[in-house]
Amino acid sequence: MNGTGTAAEDRVFAALANATRREVLRLLRERGPQPVQALADHFDMRRPSLSEHLKVLREAGLVSEQRSGRQRIYRLEAAPLAEVQDWLHPYERFWREQLKGLGDLLDRLPDDDQR
Amino acid sequence: MNGTGTAAEDRVFAALANATRREVLRLLRERGPQPVQALADHFDMRRPSLSEHLKVLREAGLVSEQRSGRQRIYRLEAAPLAEVQDWLHPYERFWREQLKGLGDLLDRLPDDDQR
DNA sequence: ACAATAGGTAGGCGTTTACCTACCAGTCAA
DNA sequence: TTGACTGGTAGGTAAACGCCTACCTATTGT
Numbered sequence: 001m002n003g004t005g006t007a008a009e010d011r012v013f014a015a016l017a018n019a020t021r022r023e024v025l026r027l028l029r030e031r032g033p034q035p036v037q038a039l040a041d042h043f044d045m046r047r048p049s050l051s052e053h054l055k056v057l058r059e060a061g062l063v064s065e066q067r068s069g070r071q072r073i074y075r076l077e078a079a080p081l082a083e084v085q086d087w088l089h090p091y092e093r094f095w096r097e098q099l100k101g102l103g104d105l106l107d108r109l110p111d112d113d114q115r
Numbered sequence: 116m117n118g119t120g121t122a123a124e125d126r127v128f129a130a131l132a133n134a135t136r137r138e139v140l141r142l143l144r145e146r147g148p149q150p151v152q153a154l155a156d157h158f159d160m161r162r163p164s165l166s167e168h169l170k171v172l173r174e175a176g177l178v179s180e181q182r183s184g185r186q187r188i189y190r191l192e193a194a195p196l197a198e199v200q201d202w203l204h205p206y207e208r209f210w211r212e213q214l215k216g217l218g219d220l221l222d223r224l225p226d227d228d229q230r
Numbered sequence: 231a232c233a234a235t236a237g238g239t240a241g242g243c244g245t246t247t248a249c250c251t252a253c254c255a256g257t258c259a260a
Numbered sequence: 261t262t263g264a265c266t267g268g269t270a271g272g273t274a275a276a277c278g279c280c281t282a283c284c285t286a287t288t289g290t
Contacts, residue, residue, distance in 0.1 A: 006134045006137075009134070009137070010132055010133065010134060013128055013129075013131040013132035013133075014128075014129075014132035016128040016132075017125055017128035017129035017131075017132050018125065018128075018277095018278090019121045019124070019125060020278095022121075022124070022202075025206075029205060029206060029209065035236075035237090036236070036237060036238095037235095037236070037237085040237095045278090045279075045280095046279075046280065046281080047236090047237070047238095048237085048238075048239080048279090048280075048281085048282095049278065049279055049280075050237095051237065051238055051239085052238095052239095052277090052278075052279085053278090054237095054238095055238090056277095067286095069236090069286095069287060069288075070235065070236045070237080070286065070287040070288065071235095071236060071237085071287095072236075072237065072238090076206075076209055077213065078206045078207075078209035078210035078213055079210055079213060079214060081203055081206045081207075081209075081210055082207075082210040082214065084199070084203060085200070085203055085207075087137075088196055088199060088200055088203075090144060091140075091144060091191075091193045091196045092193075092196075092200075094144065094191055094193035094196075095193035095194055095196055095197040098192065098193055098194060099194060099197065129247095133247095133248090135248095150266080150267090151266075151267060151268095152265095152266070152267085155267095160248095160249075160250095161249075161250065161251080162266090162267070162268095163249090163250080163251085163252095163267085163268075163269080164248070164249055164250075165267095166267065166268055166269085167247090167248075167249085167268095168248090169267095169268095170268090171247095182256095184256095184257060184258075184266090185256065185257045185258070185265065185266045185267080186257095186266060186267085187266080187267065187268090
């Protein structure tokens, strides 16, 4: 009944677990939709490898492609990231408590380190 | 100057890209700190495999262990999840726009599909 | 029609992942 | 001090990953 199975979540997190793919998302976010070539210029990697990264991103629903002549324009699709945020929500109170605890600790010891 | 390199981000996302590990985090969040055995009861998997999952979570900084007699009590450490949320932030305006666009579309076509 | 361009697919290769069984180390209780 | 119990490590295996080179298809410009 939910439509967003754990396999989909796996695919999204796995897609994000790679610096190249996160960088592709950043480029699409900062510079808008682009053809593969323009993306490829930013990476020290052969084009077929980037194509495979784009496939992973497509299958995670994080990008879409739109054909335009002989180019494929890739576009950021952020909806799966909204689901990541939803997934994070129940943890938020934990990191707020824990970061607060850390702040308090640092307040109480304005001194230096141990090693 | 940042201290949270891309390798750390890789480790966190990779740790989350597995349903067993996400379930461990959920158990620690909902039921509090627990020894390995109590966690293992929830999985259809040999204990050494779960140990390896716990190691991945530890190395991502998502859990900590505290020895107590012969048990190891695992505890949720949510700070890396706060960094995931920070990473998500710049994408938020995209999914808001896109989800809004989808809503509008559904409003304008109360009809059915194409294929 | 032909050459050039954009970009995907096939297949190979070394590394990593996720599981397993076997074994080891530390702690506790009799 | 020996035996049970908790949980990690070693080592093996099959599958997945990330990269490569080679090749294929589709489109475009001459």
